[in-house]
Amino acid sequence: MTSAATIAIPTKESPLLFEGMTWREFKAVEQLLDRPGHRLSYLDGVLEIRKMPGEAHETVKKRIAALLELYLLTAGFDFTPTGSMTLESESGAVKREADESYKLAPGRVRPDLAIEVVFTSGGINKLEAYKRLLIPELWFWEDGVLEVYHLRKQGNALDYEKVSCSEEVKGIDLDLLLRCIDIVNHVEAIKTFQQALQP
Template identity: 35%
Template structure:
């Protein structure tokens, strides 16, 4: 058997490495060795670990969509706690994920001041965002963690997935923003940010939200 150190692995941007037969203790050790300050994102489900290195365009899309959600929450005066790309994991479910962005909305009050999350007692985030998601492992992990709402952005398309009866179903409506055409509007302003720039697009979006309320 050949044993490799993590530092021997080099994952180019836009690529991923999938490791099989990784037990929970090994997953925990990998998290610790890689640390928090890293570009790679991990997803773990039932012994399969995916390590992916995002492209710059992934990071740009992730940031703009997260900013749009934050503006929505602010302008609608919806309290939230943002946990970004925190590692959400449960040993009894043998899964762990690191979303591109995450928000506690309905459950925000009990997450105020939290520095560590234990999903055996804490709820999962109410809304998570994933950009360029192609891995079945991640979806299985989110289902296991029972994340209520998952936004997937890929190839210029936004898909809202709601957790129902153990599986995700697609929806045109976000329960967190039920009175707004979320899919159409988010895509419009993401595209606008590519032509006029991030700041003008965010200002225009804030103006649009205020007009709706």
């Protein structure tokens, strides 16, 4: 039986932003701040420093990962979880770490899917950052809503388009996924999702 309670969402915090930083300066600062408790991102000369997420963030992140991996196994994907691996490009003036990421077939150079669980406000433009990193699909979970963006070529340019269903994880029921993310009890959420996947 599905619980009516949902995961509590804490008050949003804003990151620290430092503008006018070269890539070289960013890399030097990154080494100095290589300590637990902070996550650094960079885009077009702007350094973003966020505190590492708390329990609510980690709960949602791990719930999405568990449900998605169950679906990928059931649907027969030959996938590799790449977690919050560092994605960066000096020529693109960008560095970002997703909350979760996945290669959805063997031999991929970069993840096919990046997932962001948003509990903060402001900061660098995440869509622009991932576009420069050539990540085909992004999922953003924020305040109980899941938005999906797919990278499209329009003329000579690339841009993300908001879509209603995943093009990388074909067949996944995003409404069901979202309902199960919101179930407070982790085991109940997984069982509910697993039962719905059975033929």
